[in-house]
Amino acid sequence: MAQRSCCLIDREMPSLDTGRMRQLAALARALADETRLTLLALLVQQKEPLCVCHLVERVPVGQPTVSHHLRILRQAHLVTVERRGTWAYYQATPLARAALAALEQVLAEQVAT
Amino acid sequence: MAQRSCCLIDREMPSLDTGRMRQLAALARALADETRLTLLALLVQQKEPLCVCHLVERVPVGQPTVSHHLRILRQAHLVTVERRGTWAYYQATPLARAALAALEQVLAEQVAT
DNA sequence: CATCTGTATCGACGTTTGTCAATGCATTTC
DNA sequence: GAAATGCATTGACAAACGTCGATACAGATG
Secondary structure, rough: OOOOOOOOOOOOOOOOHHHHHHHHHHHHHHHHHHHHHHHHHHHHHHOOOHHHHHHOOOOOOOOHHHHHHHHHHHOOOOEEEEEEEEEEEOOOOOOOOHHHHHHHHHHHHHHHH | OOOOOOOOOHHHOOOOOOOHHHHHHHHHHHHHHHHHHHHHHHHHHHHEEEEHHHHHHHHOOHHHHHHHHHHHHHOOOOOEEEEEEEEEEEOOOHHHHHHHHHHHHHHHHHOOO
């Protein structure tokens, strides 16, 4: 038991910040749904804020579900809302643009490999 | 009903490739767990492949669970295995390095905002 | 050869998650 | 003012997910 045979040398393994890992996982979880990602992509391609009714039209789920996903995106700081009268206008944050671009880039790398 | 009042002008909304969205979501889902992300981060910091027993020591879950997560990472092309005798040596792929770096960068942007 | 060890798989369990129908509320529209 | 509309919330439900203990199996160790 003195020395395991699997790896003769001791691995240098700096400890990881679990708080940071939790944050990263939370961010990934906010992106880990097709519907949510589609909503986000729609918002990212728009310069002007978009109201919920238009989003509902573009996604194969009901309005309450869209509302639910938008809340999750909001809590992850990926979108912001501005209410004008009855309508709610959503907008992608710079964070969302970065996140989506990052995922796309990783996917491109996956294809290339 | 002729024209909705929410947005007077019609939005130009190019259709999104649902297949691509599904792929992106799958990738995000593979990253959307703290334990998995920690395993991946450990592998990314290593130059040499790492055996499972060392990974198990570094994460607060049992060996079967680590094995389960490693399978998911494998299926997402984020790690590769090489079996040598009883031992299984895991290694992060370039895709994993890109993905983790991307997430970190996005998080940094979140803090800055 | 017999035992021990490292890893993967299986079955079960509790939790989380995505979706919907129903409802509520605020504001617009007539 | 009354009806209609846009959005959020609630409660319910099924599916997906993370974890564990038990087990299987291959290869190492003695």
